[in-house]
Amino acid sequence: MNLHELPLHEASRLLGEGAVSSVELTRALLERIQAVEPRVRAFITPTPDLALSQARQSDERRARGQGRGPLDGLPLALKDIYSTRGVLTTCGSRILANYLPPYNATAVLRLAEAGFVLLGKLNMDEFAMGSSCENSAFFPTHNPWDLTRVPGGSSGGSAAALAAGMALGALGSDTGGSVRLPAAYCGVVGLKPTYGRISRYGLVAFASSLDVVGPMGKEVADVALLLQTLAGADPRDSTTPDVPVPDYRAALSGEIRGLRVGVPQEYFAAGIQPDVEAAVRAAILQLHEMGATLVDVSLPHTRYGVAAYYIIAPSEASANLARYDGVKYGLVAPGEDMWSTMERTREQGFGPEVKRRIMLGTYALSAGYYEAYYVKAQKVRTLIRRDFESAFARCDVLAAPTAPTTAFKLGEKVDDPVAMYLSDVFTITANAAGIPAVSLPCGFAGGLPVGLQLLGRPFDEATLLRAAHAYEQATPWHTYRPEL
Amino acid sequence: MAGLDQYEVVIGLEVHAQLLTDSKMYCPCSAQYAAAAPNTHVCPICLGLPGALPVINRKAVENTVLTGLALNCEIPPFAKFDRKNYPYPDLMKGYQISQYDAPLCVRGWLDCEVAGERRRVGITRVHLEEDVAKLLHVSERGESYSLIDVNRSGVPLMEIVSEPDIRSAEEARQYLVQLRAILRFLGVSSGNMEEGSFRCDANISLRPLGSDTLGAKVEVKNMNSFRAVFRAMEYEAVRQAEVLASGGRIEQETRGWLEAKGITVSQRSKEYAHDYRYFPEPDLPPLELAPSWVDDLRRRLPELPAAKLARLQEQYGLPAYDARLLTAEPGPAQYFDRLVATYPNAKVASNWITGELFRLLNASGKQIEESPIGPESLAELLTMVDRGEVSNSAAKVALEEMFASGQSAAAAVTAKGLAQISDESGLAAVVRQAIAANPQSAADYRAGKKQALGFLVGQVMRASQGKANPAVVNRLLAAELEKR
Known part of the structure; x- marks a missing residue:
């Protein structure tokens, strides 16, 4: 196997055994990036010099017997939404095209303390608003399985980099499905943890009550490894409760006998591509054959999820993006006075989808509409959460498709925002309820990856990853790679 | 006064008081910014950088509840923070984290004395928010621009809103004097209008005598001293009466007080409409205030100025004039308490503090807290007078010596050869x-x-x-x- 094809946990083991060095691994990945990146376009800011320097330092540490643990020396890439000190952080937007943060996100700090190597910052839909990576202000990323198709979004760069072998692990972020959807489209594993499991300090905010840090990898064990380092309360993030962090890797027992798997009928409703449904149903059957009990459940408020989300998220975003005014940092487009400078900067700096959502959100919060839209959407959210609570009284995880289709063609949905929004129909509810959910490959449809989504109880990533890992190890999907 | 006597003047006051906490409201930066160079007490949070998150300053919450208790407010068991959205360069995030419909304290009152009569003013609410950055407007060499000093951004601000119960300019002034004294006795704010730690806006309207509907109210801003508030209220009452007398209508508007000219002027500038689109702050959990916690705070309330004023007259028989001098500020009040603890003759104690000690303090520009003569030393001197060891007039000389040298009473008397011969x-x-x-x-x-x-x-x-x-x-x- 080529070094760039190694799963993260395998590379970690080899590094630990001294069978390979961090510099060797990093060089292999940099070479791979050179070879395929021009076609995939996953990176906004590659950081090869920094990576090699960090790799060298890691090897030196290890030689001195001062290795920092399983992530020490492992090359990862981060979605460009993470504040990285001294490294360009654009959020896929022109308005931050030259923004060099003076501080590191907690997630980045924890990975840094663990000794990771930064390969670069990855492409994304602008401010995480999008499902295809086509809303990046710079360029779209291409799906390594079919370069004419989208990788999904908004963490499109992260998923594509993993699938193309350009990083051994990655961070995305998930607000309405932005880790799981691209993971499904690109045939990799993407975890949306419980809201509050991982600190959001330094994760540039899109929708504050929905955003989470999302570890991604080629295999479930890779994601578990990343989660172990990232999880845990942070005094800098008041929305991270003091919940103990279990040993996620120890949870990967391969055993799912007696596991109760709920199958929500609303997630198999009309509109789902038949071969996608077939692959997901086969996966659920596989779980059953491995000893899990299948339980029919109903989540009746599923169909209101997209509508509620597209009120709440833009509302919070309209406030979160108010700071980009051409005064303090980022793009400045001067006008005759202060107000016209602000207007021009935002007009030039934001793309159409971002503007659309800012206007939607401002409207939904405005006097006379707040009760009818924002408050109503939050109430729907409570109902969605209660659906899950009832379901989890009768089962341990839920199984469903991640997306209604496989990856669509570049340009296919750009002119139809609502059609684009509907890609999120199966992923959005987990964000609304704050529960964890993971997408992992479960087959192919027309040569394109299909994602199986498992959803779990709050802070029960251990059970979720156990179920995902057991399925993964009993199937061949995680061994397939796109030909590039 | 064109017909002012036909009207009742109705005034409500809104006070913003900076809290004397060590750190800012939502970040650990120092809140003591007065002597600091610009932009040195800053961090990603108070700068509003992408990805930064707020954390609640516990002491600020305590101080606000303490203030509410001192103002006889109810403390609801549930409170939360909300985003108040509006654009301005001194508002770093483009929104202020404030409190909207679930403030910390509601429905209280404050008594003040106007022309010998006790007047009770209702307190609508006390809530907590953050201060904005400071703008310095520069005009030089034909160029006009503004500089932003972020040191003040995020300093905790307490907003105290009165009911429209105030009926005269003098009552407005007395309300402010009383409120300021309470804040200073609590030690929660320095209450200094000239330094900007105590700010006041007023709402004033007129209504025909006997009516109980409110007239169109005018908001008056830019009053920078208690005297300015008094003058502005007097001026505005007359102005409104004249408008009404000439058959005109009062415009509901904001007017600014011009100190130099002694008038208010309309501030109908091109302002964005004040729809603040309040919504609950998703980055901060709501607060549940346990009754036992509130009771603990209530026990920590010191004796407040009004109670102290009454007690000095009742318990010690001090004349009202003397008692007022001793309770106008917390310094003299605490000094007096400590003095009479060891030297029980309250009238003598009062005379010496408000007479000789105040004279020496004024001459040297010191506050009583900085007095080189502590209450115990003064007690010693007064006891020596009572015992005939030094005459009253010699004691005054001794006091000056004690003030200048920091010596004890006995040492000063000996040093200056002031001992009285009684043998x-x-x-x-x-x-x-x-x-x-x-x-x-x-x-x-x-x-x-x-x-x-x-x-x-x-x-x-x-x-x-x-x-x-x-x-x-x-x-x-x-x-x-x-x-x-």
Whole structure:
């Protein structure tokens, strides 16, 4: 196997055994990036010099017997939404095209303390608003399985980099499905943890009550490894409760006998591509054959999820993006006075989808509409959460498709925002309820990856990853790679 | 005053007071920014950088609840923070984290005295928010621009809103004096209008006598002292009465007070409509205030100025004038309390504090908290006077010496040779000498001219360089003269 094809946990083991060095691994990945990146376009800011320097330092540490643990020396890439000190952080937007943060996100700090190597910052839909990576202000990323198709979004760069072998692990972020959807489209594993499991300090905010840090990898064990380092309360993030962090890797027992798997009928409703449904149903059957009990459940408020989300998220975003005014940092487009400078900067700096959502959100919060839209959407959210609570009284995880289709063609949905929004129909509810959910490959449809989504109880990533890992190890999907 | 006597003046006051906490409201930066160079007390949070998250300052919450308790407010068991959205360069995030519909304290009152009459003013609410950055407007060489100093951004601000219960400019002033005293006695704010730690906006309207509907109200801003508030309220009441008398209508608007001209002017500038689109702050959990926690805070309330004023008159029989001087500020009040703890003669204590001590403090520009003479030292001096060890006039000299040198009373008296001679055997000889040297006076006294004693007392005082105890001298002379 080529070094760039190694799963993260395998590379970690080899590094630990001294069978390979961090510099060797990093060089292999940099070479791979050179070879395929021009076609995939996953990176906004590659950081090869920094990576090699960090790799060298890691090897030196290890030689001195001062290795920092399983992530020490492992090359990862981060979605460009993470504040990285001294490294360009654009959020896929022109308005931050030259923004060099003076501080590191907690997630980045924890990975840094663990000794990771930064390969670069990855492409994304602008401010995480999008499902295809086509809303990046710079360029779209291409799906390594079919370069004419989208990788999904908004963490499109992260998923594509993993699938193309350009990083051994990655961070995305998930607000309405932005880790799981691209993971499904690109045939990799993407975890949306419980809201509050991982600190959001330094994760540039899109929708504050929905955003989470999302570890991604080629295999479930890779994601578990990343989660172990990232999880845990942070005094800098008041929305991270003091919940103990279990040993996620120890949870990967391969055993799912007696596991109760709920199958929500609303997630198999009309509109789902038949071969996608077939692959997901086969996966659920596989779980059953491995000893899990299948339980029919109903989540009746599923169909209101997209509508509620597209009120709440833009509302919070309209406030979160108010700071980009051409005064303090980022793009400045001067006008005759202060107000016209602000207007021009935002007009030039934001793309159409971002503007659309800012206007939607401002409207939904405005006097006379707040009760009818924002408050109503939050109430729907409570109902969605209660659906899950009832379901989890009768089962341990839920199984469903991640997306209604496989990856669509570049340009296919750009002119139809609502059609684009509907890609999120199966992923959005987990964000609304704050529960964890993971997408992992479960087959192919027309040569394109299909994602199986498992959803779990709050802070029960251990059970979720156990179920995902057991399925993964009993199937061949995680061994397939796109030909590039 | 065109018909003002036909109207009732209705005033409500809104005070913003900066809290004296160590750190800012939502970040650990120092809140003591007065002496700091611009933009040195800043961090990603108060700068509003992408990805930064707020954390609640516990002390600020405590101080606000303490203030509410001192203002007789109810403390609801549930409170939360909300985003108040509006664009301005001094508002770093483009929204202020404030409190909208679930403030910390509601429905209280404050008593003040206007022309000898007690007036009760309702307190609608007390809530907590953050201050904005400071703008410095520069005009030089034909260029006009503004500089932003972010040091003040995020400093905790308490907003105290009164009911429209105030009925005159004088009452407005007394309300502010009382409120400020309470805040200073609590130690939660320095309450300084000139320094900007205590700001006041007013809402004023007129209504015909006997009516209970409110007239169109005018908001008055830019009053920078209590006197300015008084003058602005007087001016505005007259202005509104004149408008009404001439058949006009009061415009509901914001007007600015111009101190130099003594008038208010309309501030109908091109402002964005004030729809703040409040929504609950998703980055901060709501607060649940346990009754036991509130009770603990209530127990920590110090004696408030109004109660102290009453007690000094009732318990110590101090005249109202003296009691007012001692309770206007927490410094003298605490000094007095400590003094009478060891020196129980309250009237004497009061006289010395408000007389001699205040004189020395004013002359040296010191606050009583910085007095080189502590209450215990003053007690010592006053006890020496009572014991006849030093005369009252000599004690004043001793006090000056104590103030200048920091010496104790005994040391200062000795150093300046101020000890009074009360020892009878010591004085007996001097008394007999004075009588012997002034036979005419002695004869006059014996003949019935009692005033002649005064001359003889003077002679003894001179002979003893003023150190003889005059009362003792009087007694000894009389006794000696009566012998013959």
